[in-house]
Amino acid sequence: MKNLGIFILMILCFACNVCAQTDESLVIEQTAQIIAVDPQGNIYAVNNASLYKYAPNGTLLYSYTQNLDGNITSIDVDNPLKIMLFYRDAGTILFLNDKLSPIGDAIDLFAKGLTTINLATYSTKNQIILYDEANTDLIILDFYFNEKERIHYNFNDFNPVILKDINEQKIYMQDQQNGIYFFDSFGTYDKSIAILSGFPVQVSKDVIFFVKNNQLYSYNYLNLEAHTLTDLPEETQQVLVYQNKIILSNGKIISINKLK
Secondary structure: OHHHHHHHHHHHHHHHHHHOOOOOEEEEEOOOOEEEEOOOOOEEEEEOOEEEEEOOOOOEEEEEEOOOOOOOOEEEOOOOOOEEEEEOOOOEEEEEOOOOOEOOOOEEOHHHOOOOEEEEEEEOOOEEEEEEOOOOEEEEEOOOOOEEEEEEOOOOOOOOOEEEEEOOOEEEEEEOOOEEEEEEOOOOEEEEEOOOOOOOOEEEOOEEEEEEOOEEEEEEOOOOEEEEEEEOOOOOOEEEEEOOEEEEEOOOEEEEEEOO
16 A cells, blocks of 8 residues: 555656646556557557557557567657567567557568568658667668668767668667767668757757757757757656657656647
C-alpha cells in the first residue's frame, strides 16, 4: 500500500508540474523506454518487447508483443500504415500495419551480411535507411531490401544515437556529444549544428526541438531563430511536440498537455 501511494503521488506531481503551464492535461499510465507520435496524433509507447498504440485522447487502441527478437530498439511511425520496428540485438526489422499486425515476415539483416547495424529508420519512399557503426557507413535499401546506396563517413568521434528521415528530403543523425548532422536523401553530408542534448531531439521540417537544463527549446535552423517553449519536470525522460501539444514521458507515465 505504501508503494502504491508513492506511485500515485508521483503521477500527480508529474502531471501537476506540467498543468501549471498548460490549460489541459491527460495522463496515460504506461511504462515506456521510447515514445513516438504519428502524423495523426496517435501515441506509441515501447516497453521492452511490447508496443502500445494510444489514440490522441489517451485510449489504448492496439498492442503488439514479440519476444523472440528481444527488446525493440527503435520505431518509426511517420507512416502510420507501415510502422517499422528495429530489433538491434537480433538484427531484424519488422513492419506493422495501423492495427499493429505484422506485414509480411521480418527482415533478417544478419542474413544480408549487415551484422553491425545500430540505427535504422524508414522513408515513406519505401526505403530502409541504416547506419553501420563498425564501418561508419550509411546504407539505403530499396523497396525489395536490396542495397541501393552505401556512403562512408570519416567524422571524428561520431557516435550517433538517433537516425531519422525528414519528409523524404533530408536525413539527420544526432550525436549527443557533437550535435545534429544533416544529409540529403542520398546520404551526402550537408551540415552539422552544435545542439547538444542528452535527450533525443525531434526535427520537424525546419525546426529542431531539444531539451537543455530542464527546458524545451525550438530552433529554426533556416532563419536561425531560437525560442524557449516551456520548463519541464525534472523527472522527464523524453519529450515530443505535436501541433500545439507537448507529450512527456518519465518512464512510468505519459502526459499529454497543451503547449502555450
